[in-house]
Amino acid sequence: MLISCTSCHSKYLVNSADLKPDGRTVQCANCGYQWHQESFLNEEGEILTSSAPSTSTNSQMEEKESNLPTPNLPSTYVKEQKVSVLNSILVVLFVIILL
DSSP, X not given: OEEEOTTTOOEEEOOGGGSOTTOEEEEOTTXXXXXXXXXXXXXXXOXXXXXXXXXXXXXXXXXXXXXXXXXXXXXXXXXXXXXXXXXXXXXXXHHHHHO
């Protein structure tokens, strides 16, 4: 889920499961502003639909924002696994033995 700071408009990628059904208070890492972020999931984990009518100004603003380049967003760090040299040697030896 993509959320943005209402003060400085920094954007953050967050896991929607981290937001409770009634929302959560979040803080911007850029400017320190805190706000209550509503969840888009209900208690059963289903996506909530908005009952507010969409206006042309909202859709125009969203279109402008979607055209802007997105800065690097913080997310969960996943450590890359490097191929072990030992594993490579063992595979080569195994192939040689098979020949």
